[in-house]
Amino acid sequence: GAGVSQSPSNKVTEKGKDVELRCDPISGHTALYWYRQSLGQGLEFLIYFQGNSAPDKSGLPSDRFSAERTGGSVSTLTIQRTQQEDSAVYLCASSLSLLGYTFGSGTRLTVV
Amino acid sequence: DAKTTQPTSMDCAEGRAANLPCNHSTISGNEYVYWYRQIHSQGPQYIIHGLKNNETNEMASLIITEDRKSSTLILPHATLRDTAVYYCIVRGGNYGQNFVFGPGTRLSVLP
Numbered sequence: 001g002a003g004v005s006q007s008p009s010n011k012v013t014e015k016g017k018d019v020e021l022r023c024d025p026i027s028g029h030t031a032l033y034w035y036r037q038s039l040g041q042g043l044e045f046l047i048y049f050q051g052n053s054a055p056d057k058s059g060l061p062s063d064r065f066s067a068e069r070t071g072g073s074v075s076t077l078t079i080q081r082t083q084q085e086d087s088a089v090y091l092c093a094s095s096l097s098l099l100g101y102t103f104g105s106g107t108r109l110t111v112v
Numbered sequence: 113d114a115k116t117t118q119p120t121s122m123d124c125a126e127g128r129a130a131n132l133p134c135n136h137s138t139i140s141g142n143e144y145v146y147w148y149r150q151i152h153s154q155g156p157q158y159i160i161h162g163l164k165n166n167e168t169n170e171m172a173s174l175i176i177t178e179d180r181k182s183s184t185l186i187l188p189h190a191t192l193r194d195t196a197v198y199y200c201i202v203r204g205g206n207y208g209q210n211f212v213f214g215p216g217t218r219l220s221v222l223p
Contacts, residue, residue: 004155033210034213035213037199040213042213042214042216043156043211043213045210045211045212047212056210059210061183063182091156093155093156100146100148100158100159100161100211101148101156101158101211103155103156104155105154106154106155
């Protein structure tokens with residue numbers, strides 16, 4: 001597609017449930033990043049994939065968070081046993097060059 | 113931590129130029145200056161980037177001082193749709209580094 005696509009756009013889940021967030025990057029983009037943004041806060045880096053290299057997981061806040069990228073394209077961010085503090089907008093971005101990222105519109109996760 | 117310092121907020125009259133400053137006094141030789149903006153409820157949008165020369169594209173101009181310790185993003189004719197949070201980010205030129213977003217400058221374009 002023309003841009004980075006994220007789904008779902010909104011997700012409401014109960015505390016303790018697992019959720020999966022999906023990101024379809026721009027075709028051919030080798031780098032993929034996940035960020036999250038809590039209400040009124042800045043962007044927090046979570047994880048980064050570059051080609052076939054091992055992902056940079058240094059931003060994941062706990063072991064309840066994991067992500068994978070299949071076939072160098074689609075990525076799934078999984079949050080296990082969700083907590084209320086996980087409520088945020090989860091943003092995915094992809095990149096091919098130094099021109100920087102193209103961000104998706106995000107998934108708004110609400111844990112109740 | 114973000115390597116840049118920006119004013120928290122700025123106002124600009126519609127139709128006038130918006131000049132957004134950024135200090136990056138610890139920038140190293142291989143680091144670029146990037147600007148992004150985030151309009152309410154949307155993902156950040158790339159605007160422009162530069163290394164040491166001034167840059168211009170259809171959205172904005174980027175003026176980098178000779179010592180590279182500061183820069184200014186210029187929106188030549190601001191419109192109401194330019195109201196957003198503007199992020200100035202310093203990053204190296206390889207893929208292995210993520211963008212570190214600070215709080216940015218909240219620009220309000222006033223009618």
